[in-house]
Amino acid sequence: MSSALEVDKVISHLHPEGSFDLADHPVPTGREEVWRFTPLKRLRGLHDEAPFGAGACAVEVSAAQDVVVEQVGADAVERGLSGLVPTDRVSARAWAAADGATVVRIPQDTVVDGATILAHTGTGAELAGASHTVIVAEKFSKSTVVLTFAGTAVLADNIEIVLEDGAELTVVSLQDWADDAVHHSTQHARVGRDASLKHVAVSFGGDLVRHDATADYAGPGGSVEMLGMYFADEGQHIEHRLFVDHTAPHTKSNVVYKGALQGQGAHAVWIGNVLIRKVAEGIETYEENRNLVLTDGCQADSVPNLEIETGEIEGAGHASAIGRFDDNQLFYLRSRGIAEDEARRLVVHGFFNDLIRRIDVPELEEKLAATVESELEKNVLKAFK
Amino acid sequence: MSTLEINDLHVSVETEDGPKEILKGVTLTIKDGETHAIMGPNGSGKSTLAYSIAGHPKYTVTGGTVTLDGDDVLAMSVDERARAGLFLAMQYPVEVPGVSVSNFLRTAKTAIDGEAPKLRTWVKDVNATLEKLDLDSSFGTRSVNEGFSGGEKKRHEIAQLELLDPKVAILDETDSGLDIDALKVVSDGVNRFIEDKNKGVLLITHYTRILRYITPDFVHVFVNGKVAESGGPDLADELEANGYDKYVSAAV
């Protein structure tokens, strides 16, 4: 029962036609616009024919009070509820291969204390896994759902997020994978009238992590905040592709992604697409990506795209920056007696601080600060000891 | 007892057309309890002198020596110089986003002293110092220098001076951009530092205005990368009356 959005068709490369039919998604060659940054060789065949099997990840659920988490079959009505239609082959393959879905339902009018956590742990299985998750925040509910990913796995998933009218939902996707994991995630949110979504992506681990996070609006007044934080280490490829489709008037979107890169071959990609449709009068959007390059040998690609089809908007803007350590900042701190490694640590913490504050999920705050610290220990500081 | 001794210091910066010499042989000795004012026109190299003593990577020392109580300052890293007892109040303090003033101050104090300050007294000290400099205690939670007004940045520098308690302070145009009330507040802070601790101060300034509040023992005229003339406080009065013209034309 996927409720199709009634919007005019647009001719925009930001909006590829989706399809459930695998035949519509040929195996990518790497020359396609949406694949040009991704090292396909390291996708372990997810984009091709790699077989899927059961048991790639163990999922441990800890549901907050009043939140219902259940397993449903592949034919369940919840699948497709967000309007997600795969726009790439990996997503289409995962859709076809998933033998069911995990549904998280936050009942109407319920204000939930604490977070519901779906902890995925890769089992190191030989076969790739395909999974499907649907989060439904019913009318006027308020809650937080955290998905964590750790261990070793090759995983392709589709995650649907549905906010009914007036719902307030925070969804966190925390990629804390082991160094050899591969994760391709497609996350789509449909935001109801006056509903507000905070979507948080945090990527630290994994050999290759590629995330597509998209959102559209089922009615006016909705708001989406997409926050992201990543740390690409030696040899890691971390790619975040975002698309906010302003399909309704008076909607808002605010995207802030910040990442640090360190070590030979660390590669971070950020694609921030925003489409403002003709109907989307009076909207406001802002997107920002900042990269802090900590060592030589890293590459950051940052591509904001804003396409506007109506002149009647409140505001639209974007910012993108790739910077190195600021020598003057380091000098200032060191001129106060602070040793070089400590000064670097302060600057990097400072870089992420406002973002961590905005993420504002108490269950995560400590973990995030600690992870930044341990990432720093790995490389940045080692070089200066 | 501490003495900062600068001897025949030559410093250059890297430019598109190769290295350019800015300091052309600076010699100056600051003994403890002494306040030296350095006055000079724009571009004469005053900040270069300050940054070079502090060890800014932009400046290359090509000759001469700097010692603090006999120790070779130029051989020390930037943070070692600070831990040895040097402090530079900067003409343009740097913003460090996301790092709170209180975290910054505590980290600096811990680094300088080699141990963390006692929490109770430290918080009290910080608040008292901020208050003396007319900075709201909410400054503790703000990011270092970010969004500070020009005057707030300068007062924040002097708050650091008082809290970190170095042996020798170099103040690079701490007076510029201050209104008269802020100038008094800042001068009071510097005088507290000088008086009750008998410290060395190198006060770099463009105007004589601050010398009405902070009385120097020596005044040096700085022109074209070196000291052109040295004298007592009355030299400042002469500069006030006649400007730098005489020295500038002599230097050309």
Ligand SMILES: Nc1ncnc2c1ncn2[C@@H]1O[C@H](COP(=O)(O)OP(=O)(O)OP(=O)(O)O)[C@@H](O)[C@H]1O
């Ligand atoms: N990167 C550079 N390339 C070329 N010249 C430079 C560079 N950096 C500094 N200089 C020059 O060095 C000289 C000294 O500069 P400095 O900032 O030390 O002067 P100052 O006496 O502090 O001036 P002010 O009173 O304006 O603060 C100036 O002429 C300046 O233009």
Ligand SMILES: [Mg+2]
């Ligand atoms: Mg200057």
